[in-house]
Amino acid sequence: MSDRLDELERRIDGLRAGVRTAMRAKDTATARTLRAELRAAERAWDALVTGDLPGAAPDESPDGSPDGPPGARAAGASVGGAPRGGALVTVREQVHQALTLLAAPAQPRLVAAVSEALLGGTLRGSRLTSLRRDEERSFASSPYGRPYYLCAALTDRLSPARGLLTVSTWPLERRVVGPLSPRVDFLTCAMAVARQLGADPLAALDPRALRLLARMARNIPGAAADADTADLGPPDPARVAEAAARELAVHAGRDTRDRAELAGRATSQLDDRSRLFGATTLITVARDAVVGDTVTTSGPAGDTATRGRR
Structure with missing residues (x-):
């Protein structure tokens, strides 16, 4: 393959x-x-x-023309500037659309849920497991040959964060994650979903979109009108966005400073490829450097250590 x-x-x-x-x-x-x-x-x-x-692609007409019959693309109504009807675009493009809407690093499960509920996509989280590795191979074979890459968020060790997808065109400060970043990114995503529902009457009527917003609202204090009856009806998108913004204001300053420090380290210590897909971790180096009965690991500063195999 x-x-x-x-x-x-x-x-x-x-x-x-x-x-x-x-x-x-x-x-x-x-x-x-x-x-x-x-x-x-x-x-x-x-x-x-x-x-x-x-088989025939959804956007291919019976006569083989790439654009299909007149009006074929109209089947995907526009939502927030992105085409609705994920069958008309590739998995890669659907992921890019969902991440662009969220504007924050996100797990594949959330990306798939947003794509399905708000963009008419057909993604499943399990289909995205190999996507980042394929993107990295593409970058290695032809650096910057694509307008964007779907890449990893970077941890405080500048290694790839497990299961967090970002877009290469985002500023580095948005692609790194500090101690408060998971909460900040969740609130950012909740605000994006709530605002999308508030701006799009059609999406606001979609049960999938309402279920997504309800799940997110349960984890935000003040997002539901009454905690005892929060599950009896869909949450108000404006109220969810307001509650998320209130909590975000508490964490944003510290998180911004942490991310700026991490971005500075990444800029000075990593090459282009590692800034997108993360530095090799010590565990990976150890696994790949097994020679005979010893394992050799290399630290961030280039120092090495050798230990016997257990």
């Missing part, structure tokens, strides 16, 4: 370069052909990553 992914990624990178060249030369016919091939390659990459069965 890895070899096939690498082959597809090289083809995708080559097709993108070809499209740019054709557009600069104003060769619209060639550009159109290459764009169709690019879409097909990206669909094949997505199907390979997620394990989907091969």
